[in-house]
Amino acid sequence: DVVMTQSPLSLPVTLGQPASISCRSSQSLVHSDGNTYLTWFQQRPGQSPRRLIYKISNRDSGVPDRFSGSGSATDFTLKISGVEAEDVGVYYCMQHTHWPLTFGPGTKLDIK
């Protein structure tokens, strides 16, 4: 199984400051079709998860452009250019290339 790791697991951030979350996979996430199915989800307190980014760097409709994704193969990053209060929550990376699908452990972002 592909093991997903994230760092940091806890991320206190000052409002307006940037934030960065790293996600690493135990094997390449490049699919045989050439795509890399690395997804980022946000889960706000008390809410269901919401997808932010798919295929490494594609933002979902309605996701603010302060969120961006980058990376390749086994090493990925989610960046928030300037954290807002509504960004508090847990962020998960997930690989959708190999079965079984696997999530990272989550990074809890809160306001310092």
Add this chain to the structure above:
Amino acid sequence: EVQLEESGGTLVQPGESLTLSCAASGVPFSTYWMTWVRQAPGKGLEWVATIKEDGGEKYYVDSVKGRFTISRDNAKNSLYLQMNSLRAEDTALYYCARVTRGSASTIWGQGTLVSVSS
């Protein structure tokens, strides 16, 4: 409005069975793979199972293989999770989700709580 609504979660004893349901509305249900994801209290997300559009392919996390069965009824726009031989470690909020790889939106229900305890 696109919606997924789970039901069927309850308190059961270890070893018992339970079936969860997920009703889809406002979404072309039959054209998408559907997934169950669970979240134990205070823990992270865990993928449980996924089923292809026509039900012809099913995938499970190892910890539920042989105990859980994912199924769907496209005529009823419904997804199911039959859970047998339940264990304490199956206690979680179970989400029904359309988890897509590409640009089609990923949709989650609000979850239904399964508690396994004697």
